[in-house]
């Protein structure tokens with residue numbers, strides 16, 4: 001049941017982005033792929049890491065240079081109200097984030113990088129806080 005709702009939410013986001021950016025040239029939509037965390041990454045709750053993404057091929061015009069990083073579990077965006085980071089320059093290629101200490105351990109987490117649109121990292125693992 002969850003996956004339908006979450007797919008719906010993600011689809012809604014994409015549609016919203018399309019509507020918002022409709023008058024703008026499609027080539028300007030910039031969705032850099034997330035490089036880290038990658039599949040197999042383990043971050044403990046409460047720890048701080050750099051999320052990195054590929055900025056090797058930016059378009060000349062970027063409609064929204066400000067980025068936002070949101071944690072997702074399964075296909076569900078969690079913490080949309082409290083993004084891991086926001087307002088940073090999407091062309092930095094990296095952003096430090098701290099995983100909330102109360103994040104439940106799980107192996108189906110991902111981070112979603114939002115610029116003009118959203119882009120998921122591969123699924124990675126969050127373990128219990130380090131002792």
Ligand SMILES: *[C@@H]1O[C@H](CO)[C@@H](O)[C@H](O)[C@H]1NC(C)=O
Nearest residue numbers: 048049050051094095096097
């Ligand atoms: C993230 O990257 C910056 C710049 O390279 C570095 O100064 C910082 O120590 C890094 N943070 C972590 C948690 O690795």
